Amino acid sequence: MSKNNKLINWQPDRSKYPKLDENGKAIIDLSSQKFIKTWQGPNHPGVTGNMSLELTISGDEVVEAKTHVGYLHRGFEKLMERRLYIQCFPTCIRMCVPEADSNEYVLAAGIEHLDNIEVPEMAQWLRTLVLEMARLQVLLRTVPGQASTLSLGMGGQWGMYLRDLILDRFEELTGGRIYHMFIIPGGVRGLLPSGFKERMEENLKLIDDFILKIEDLIFTNAIFNKRTIGVGVIDPSWVDQYGIVGPNARAAGFKRDVRKDYPYLKYNELDYDVYTRTESDIYARSQVRKNDLITTVDLIRQILAKMPEKGDLRAKTPNVMHWKVPKGETYQRSESSRGEYGLYLVSDGSEMPRRANLRGPSYTHAVSLLEHMLINSNIADTHAIMVSLQTCPPEIER
């Protein structure tokens, strides 16, 4: 028995092979037949979206990894420079497909900041609600989705069903399921439909039950634990060095959340804590996201209880077809489900942005960090590590 345990817990000494050059880079000679070059993606069930990993493996160990993006490049930032500000919204929201509302918010907030527009209180509550609903539908997919990467697909399917219910609520509030364009410069497009709160509460009760059950289904599952505890560890010293944000930073012990640190909209009127872990492995990141899910459900209930029934939805703004935003530059951020999501907006005083540069968390997580983390990992763990960083390729190649 003890011999078996020893075998199970055996870890190879990965520090000795392959040999490193004087710069610390692995010496890889493909003709030596000790290495194999393989591609994971862009079409691969374990890859989240259109990106691929060029892996050099020795045995089953990754010795070099390169992230390749560009399969989904649509030149959004370039297109925005040739469009009126209002026309930028349908373009901007597609920069991150699963969580489009963060894009709308940062663009609207950037325009409002440059033109000194105060958003009415009712619109701020509705924006907060929409951002939390967006986070909820992403986390319903992501939290059990981590287990799906390790062949525990049931939670993932279940989460997708519940996500669909939230998309139903989005549809009745905004008219759209994925892309909403509910947040517009100066405010929002509409009020809550009649009976919305009750229907949302019914959905939240199902999600409460789901959260309890995934604890048994996923987090106490022996396979999940074995494959995630101690795997894909992010050293805390990497957090600033690699620009790590959101749940990935919180799982490494950093209490960072844009909603708390730089309160925007109505977040400073809501009561919640930022959950952190210190293990910084895949399991810890999954736990942080599960607690984010609990927090989000609670925040939606708080918002629906606290928000007024009626109020102004929009501030007075210039005609959107002739809106010249004053010259200047700004950086606006929000906390997406993946972490800090920001927009650097530069106006030259014309009707179109001079520059709109989106900062998505995946830009650093999926490229410099992932390439570094995968070295010396087992090839069977690569997709689990990638999913644990919650990568979203469209926001890399805007």
Place this chain on the structure above:
Amino acid sequence: METIINDIKTRFEVSNIVDQGNMSFVTCKRELAVALVTHLKDTEGFTHLVLLSAVDWVEDNQFQITYILNNPNRRLDIGIRTFIDRDTATMDSAHHLWEHAATYQRELKEMYGIDFPGSPRVDESFILEGWDDVPPMRRNFDTKQYSEDTFFPRPGRGSNDPAEYMKKKLYPNE
């Protein structure tokens, strides 16, 4: 923030200061930009590189490079602007300060043609593959012209002047 700005104003000759509360934008000379960024990171606690971006001011024949830095403990942000000549388009690399700076610089090389000598893999294509045209984020790259030259139009599709088309549709008798 005011103390930090006053300090760097004299030491790094920063100008054109725009104070937005917890966020400020300053301009500094190209030669001092990386030194200023290093100072802010090592001494003032701006340890998080949020963004490294470029703006093409084609009419002035200049590129603006912007470093947005964040101090997570004091919750402050600063944007460092510097201007480089558009024809030579070379800037000092900051890859030794942050690992992900190399990724930003690689993208800027590809999209704007701004070189960062010494930055790891700066010449490898990042998003585009086999691109040999004008760097596409430069203002003088015409996306519409590129599409017309590269792709053939599908039959049955035409384009109209929006103002003219809507006038005809809404007021056909006028």
